[in-house]
Amino acid sequence: MKVVSGTSNIALTKQIAQQLSVENIVAECSLFNNGEQRVWLNTKLAGETIVFVQSLSNPVDNHIMQLLLMVDAAEREGAKQIFLVIPWLGYSLQDKVFRPGEAIAAKVVADLLSRPNIKRIFLVDLHSASIPAFFSVPTTHLSVLDLFVEYARQNFVQTNCVVVSPDFGGIKRAQQFATALQIPFANIDKRRDVVDGEVTAVAIHGEVKNKICLTYDDSIVSGGTAIETTQLLMQEGASQVNLFATHAIFAQGSALILKESGVNSIVTTNSVVQKEHDERIKIIDIAPMLAKTILQFV
Structure with a gap:
């Protein structure tokens, strides 16, 4: 091979x-x-x-x-x-x-x-x-769900955490995350303009005040959702916001997202090369998971 x-x-x-x-x-x-x-x-x-x-x-x-x-x-x-x-x-x-x-x-x-x-x-x-x-x-x-669950258990006090889905499409994924961690779940209603892709938050369903919020999404692309989600949760009294996303595309660069959102950390993987490095960006290696799966079929 x-x-x-x-x-x-x-x-x-x-x-x-x-x-x-x-x-x-x-x-x-x-x-x-x-x-x-x-x-x-x-x-x-x-x-x-x-x-x-x-x-x-x-x-x-x-x-x-x-x-x-x-x-x-x-x-x-x-x-x-x-x-x-x-x-x-x-x-x-x-x-x-x-x-x-x-x-x-x-x-x-x-x-x-x-x-x-x-x-x-x-x-x-x-x-x-x-x-x-x-x-x-x-x-x-x-899915990297198990890797994210392990990281969250090792780095956050779960008794004060809540998993937040940043939009309707990610509810199932976020619910699985919350269930695995055995912590509460909340979700945000949003609207996306089909022409320019602009995202607008409408409401939060669930308790986030004084909570460590762990949002879970498949990707961060332009960062618009990440910025809006973090700002909304902070406005609602969250003590921390930590973004979990498998793929960190960062089309406009990670610095902009980190600066404008005020997020505490972004937990992602090495599915995409990260050209910028910041201590708030935590990268989980998916090579062992991929290698183990490949061996099942070769």
Whole structure:
């Protein structure tokens, strides 16, 4: 077995390979003068089990194309088995038609990646549980819930905590978090403008005054929801607000979110590379979880 990465998350790929005690290969990726991607896998592929690891993070389209080219190269060289590990699935937030005339981008990406020679695709905490059905190859949808539960138990006094869902769509996820921790649950009603994506908080259901609030979401993208949620909870008397999110995209940078929200901490994973480091951002390693799951199918 060989674990191969593109350019999106080389560190996570290396950690997965170390967990599996197998060779780690970094694909040679470059651009032609006309902007086209060029990929070279400088390793023996024939007869090998190849595990590609690629987060479809910014620049999203480049990372998608890199992954497609790597898969094609492995197929042409006669790889025995091909697995894809996609810690963050770009375009996954576009999982439905919000306005007539829009595409379901998550389905388009799933179709591109559903190559007949791919044995299985591993995905992590998707925005919607319906997305795996978009793929026409087998998928395994992993959750970091247990890792977050362990972190929360070790770092917060649970007798004064409450789990908060930042919106209606995340209620089930947050309820599972609260149940595992055996602490109360609250949720926030919000409205999102379908044109510009702006989020407006409407009301909080549940007691948050003088509580340590643990919000739980699948991702922080622009940070608008994180900022608004934190500010609202603080206005309602929360003693602390700590954000749990599997994928920290931070499209506008983490510094802006930390400054404008006043959040106490952001607990996330290494599904996406973090270029900025702040002591309030706590990163949980998902490599052991991914490696353990890969071994179940190889």
